[in-house]
Amino acid sequence: ATEAADSPSRRRIIVCAPETGAQERCARQIATALARRAYRGYATDADVDTLLQFFSSGERSGGFDTGVEAMVQRLLVDPKFLFRVEATPSQLAAGTAYRVNDRDLAARLSFFLWSSIPDDELLRLADAGQLGKDDVLRAQVRRMMADPRAAALTTNFAAQWLGLRALASHDPVVDQFPDFDDNLRQAFRQEVELFFGSMVTEDRSVLDLLTAKYTFVNERLALFYGIPGVRGSYFRRIELDDSHSARYGLLGKGALLMITAQPGRTSPVVRGNWVLRTLLGSPAP
Numbered sequence: 001a002t003e004a005a006d007s008p009s010r011r012r013i014i015v016c017a018p019e020t021g022a023q024e025r026c027a028r029q030i031a032t033a034l035a036r037r038a039y040r041g042y043a044t045d046a047d048v049d050t051l052l053q054f055f056s057s058g059e060r061s062g063g064f065d066t067g068v069e070a071m072v073q074r075l076l077v078d079p080k081f082l083f084r085v086e087a088t089p090s091q092l093a094a095g096t097a098y099r100v101n102d103r104d105l106a107a108r109l110s111f112f113l114w115s116s117i118p119d120d121e122l123l124r125l126a127d128a129g130q131l132g133k134d135d136v137l138r139a140q141v142r143r144m145m146a147d148p149r150a151a152a153l154t155t156n157f158a159a160q161w162l163g164l165r166a167l168a169s170h171d172p173v174v175d176q177f178p179d180f181d182d183n184l185r186q187a188f189r190q191e192v193e194l195f196f197g198s199m200v201t202e203d204r205s206v207l208d209l210l211t212a213k214y215t216f217v218n219e220r221l222a223l224f225y226g227i228p229g230v231r232g233s234y235f236r237r238i239e240l241d242d243s244h245s246a247r248y249g250l251l252g253k254g255a256l257l258m259i260t261a262q263p264g265r266t267s268p269v270v271r272g273n274w275v276l277r278t279l280l281g282s283p284a285p
Contacts, residue, residue, distance in 0.1 A: 003065075013072065018064045027055045027064075031071055039080045041103040041123045051075060084111070102126035105137075113144045115152035145200070158196040162250070162278060164189050166259045173264040179224075187221040188255035194235055195253065209279075210249040213240050224254065251275075 004010065015033050016026040031051040035043035051071045058070030075081060086104040100108065106122040118126070122140065125131040131140065144150060159165050167189055172180050194216035199208060216237050222230035225247060227238065246252050260271035277283035 014068060023059065023064055023067075024052070024056075027052060027059075027067060027071070030068060031055065034071065034075055036123065037117060037120070038075050039078070040084075040107045040118055041126055042080060047078075047080070099132070102129055102131040105131055109140065109144065112157065113141070113153050114147070114149040115156045116149060150200075151197070153200065154193050154197045158193065159189075162192065162196075162256065163259050163274070164192060164255060167255055170258050171263060172258070176264055183220050184224060184254075187218060187224075188253070188258060190235060191216050191221060192250070192253050192255045194237075195250070198237070208249070210251060212249050213245075214238065215240060215247055215253070221254070 013034065014030060016029045018026045028048065031048045032043070035047050035051060039047060051074055054070040054074040055067040057067075059067030084107055086107075087101055089098050092098060103123075103126045106118040106126040110116055110118040110122060121143075122131065125136060125140065130136050145153075167185055174180075195212070198204070198216075199206075199212075204212070214237055216235045217225065217227060217230055218233050218235045219230050220233070222228075222238075225244065227244060230236070230238070240247050250256055256274070257266075257271075260274045261267050262270070273284045
């Protein structure tokens with residue numbers, strides 16, 4: 001095996017050519033760019049100097065690339081990368097509301113919509129103090145929602161909010177549900193993710209979460225629901241008629257019915273508390 005001489009991820013990190021006699025200058029440029037992104041705009045000269053110390057140690061033992069590798073390793077264990085600590089105004093009385101600064105707003109946006117760090121455009125607007133302006137903020141949300149990374153809003157936020165992660169630990173009683181298998185479990189989850197994703201991308205009314213007369217199925221899920229004429233493993237959008245009105249909206253989805261039930265029977269108490277907690281924000285005592 002030979003080392004990769006070039007790759008997209010390498011170009012993303014090594015943003016300059018390490019010319020002879022100017023390796024340290026190039027390393028500082030790399031460290032500055034990495035720290036700015038990883039520390040979400042809060043990088044200081046001291047942070048860059050720390051990374052350069054690790055670069056120097058790695059370069060002595062294995063050359064320029066090894067030095068950059070040591071910088072990246074040090075950066076990935078820094079508390080400023082691992083933890084998000086928001087800046088609060090000094091002398092602020094407890095319980096007092098305050099405006100989030102632009103850098104923290106950029107981080108909130110990126111982790112909510114992308115489950116990742118802010119990109120260069122968000123950081124640029126935050127540094128300029130422009131991100132908090134209503135028109136700029138709306139434009140950035142639209143841009144971010146059009147990005148493929150916004151799929152994380154469905155797979156992470158929706159899964160956490162609706163409790164889809166609990167599907168992995170729910171197993172129906174085998175004797176009562178002999179046709180249940182992991183393929184059906186995965187189909188349950190994907191149906192809800194596609195349904196939630198359609199709500200966001202189509203900018204539908206929040207009421208449609210409960211009343212929408214469509215869903216997404218593949219052959220396995222359609223067979224379980226008793227919906228005829230669906231063939232193949234890929235998911236497709238279908239309109240539900242009155243004969244399948246029990247599948248309207250979120251409350252008709254197999255995934256949510258499963259996680260709000262006991263292994264062998266339904267549970268109005270568990271299901272009702274899920275509605276109170278998840279949809280109304282008022283859990284039962």
